[in-house]
Amino acid sequence: MSLSEIHLAVALLLLATMSIGLIRVAIGPTPSDRLMAAQLLGTSGIGLLLVLIPVIRVPALIDVALVFSLLAAVAIVAFTRRRDGEDA
Amino acid sequence: MNPLLLGFDILLSTTLLGLALAALTSREPRRGVILFIAFGLLLALVWARLRAPDLALAEAAIGAGLAGALMLSAARRAARRRQ
Amino acid sequence: MTFMTLLSWLSVACILAGAFFFIAGTVGLMRLPDRLSRLHALTKADNVGLGLLTLGLLLEAPGLLIGLKLVLIWLFVLVASATGAHLIAKRALRADGEDAH
Known part of the structure; x- marks a missing residue:
């Protein structure tokens, strides 16, 4: 088994955990649960992009992972801001 | 084609459709x-798999990040108006 | 065994350990009973998993810039995850009836 096959197997495994985590996004039960699961999805997506780089040999994907990590907080801040607006 | 890569593609497309x-x-x-x-x-991730990092960048920044935040705020206004 | 093969074995070990932590986080997300314990499980497990994964890829990084970007990605994820977990937990503690509307 070569090195890039191990990377591909890890990528497949991460994709499988992402698809299972999507069930939690879909069933909830509360909106916080959904957003939490979406955050886990973002983190696994970054890991997936990083191990995909040696497999498909596109080094520019590291910039995509960088943007993923930069925008991870935006959705959560937009989601929780709602509560403060209602409290005021 | 590598069977692992084929499995990866099939899982990715079915998850996206679902x-x-x-x-x-x-x-x-x-x-x-x-x-x-x-x-x-x-x-x-699909754009990244198709070796199009520029489209993946645009989709991650605009599609998932900015549009998601804007739509969350719009959904909040809609819920408030319905009350 | 030369130094290079030792390094690549170490890298594979780190990546596999990182994948294990991702699986542990997903199991915690699916199986734990309530919201705060789910938050506790996955905001720690997936950060450790990503850290081990970047460490494994760092051992094989082709250049200084790539390595720097890998470390930077992990730091950004740490900051975003800590902030997000705090915000979600605060909201979950304060907001009663958040699903009412």
Whole structure:
């Protein structure tokens, strides 16, 4: 088994955990649960992009992972801001 | 073609399709928006897999990040107006 | 065994350990009973998993810039995850009836 096959197997495994985590996004039960699961999805997506780089040999994907990590907080801040607006 | 890569592609496409169906058929706005954000993340992964890092960048920044935040705020206004 | 093969074995070990932590986080997300314990499980497990994964890829990084970007990605994820977990937990503690509307 070569090195890039191990990377591909890890990528497949991460994709499988992402698809299972999507069930939690879909069933909830509360909106916080959904957003939490979406955050886990973002983190696994970054890991997936990083191990995909040696497999498909596109080094520019590291910039995509960088943007993923930069925008991870935006959705959560937009989601929780709602509560403060209602409290005021 | 490598069977592992084929399995990866099939899992990625079926997950994306199922996610699109779930986002379209959801009746509660906030659930739909969060599912749409997850859909944007997965679509960016699909562009990355198709060796198009520029499209993946645009999809991650605009589709999942900015549009998701704007739609969350719009869903909140819609819920407030309905009350 | 030369130094290079030792390094690549170490890298594979780190990546596999990172994948294990991702699986542990997903199991916690699916199996734990309530919201705060789910938050506790996955905001720690997936950060450790990503850290081990970047460490494994760092051992094989082709250049200084790539390595720097890998470390930077992990730091950004740490900051975003800590902030997000705090915000979600605060909201979950304060907001009663957040699903009412």
